[in-house]
Amino acid sequence: IYKFEDGQWKIAHHHSSMMPEAQLAASSGAPAPIPDAEVRSLFSLWNNALATLDPDEVAKRYSKAPCLLPTVSDVPRTDYDSIKAYFVDFLKKEPQGTILESYVTSGPDWCMDDGIYEFTMGATGDKVKARYSFIYKFEDGQWKIAHHH
Numbered sequence: 001i002y003k004f005e006d007g008q009w010k011i012a013h014h015h016s017s018m019m020p021e022a023q024l025a026a027s028s029g030a031p032a033p034i035p036d037a038e039v040r041s042l043f044s045l046w047n048n049a050l051a052t053l054d055p056d057e058v059a060k061r062y063s064k065a066p067c068l069l070p071t072v073s074d075v076p077r078t079d080y081d082s083i084k085a086y087f088v089d090f091l092k093k094e095p096q097g098t099i100l101e102s103y104v105t106s107g108p109d110w111c112m113d114d115g116i117y118e119f120t121m122g123a124t125g126d127k128v129k130a131r132y133s134f135i136y137k138f139e140d141g142q143w144k145i146a147h148h149h
Helices: 020-028 036-051 055-059 080-093
Strands: 002-005 008-011 062-068 095-106 110-121 127-139 142-148
Touching: 036 055, 036 095, 036 110, 036 127, 036 142, 055 080, 062 080, 062 127, 080 095
Parallel strands: 062 142
Antiparallel strands: 002 008, 095 110, 110 127, 127 142
């Protein structure tokens, strides 16, 4: 619907049956939002990297511009080298995580999984519960961790 206002025709009402987010995602090559179960499965990729005990494998799970805010450190890790350095020490504990509670939100090229997880430290048998948040982004054809706390 157009109306003549201030000497010009202006759009007074416009309706589209398609939401623009889907159109933008399709034109950008970004994937559609993924199901909650698939978002939760991204944790397994990271947890499996922990199981290798190789800090390089774990650091590769993070995006090109990451932010890791470790539970047991007050130093933000914002690049590959600092993330790898953090996991050199953490992996000595032989951690394996289990998600206890998970809350998922997702969009066309990102997803977020927040909740509570528990680590069993294979080196000692100790169990540690912690809050977590993973924000993943679709980067170079893979889901990568952009933010982890």
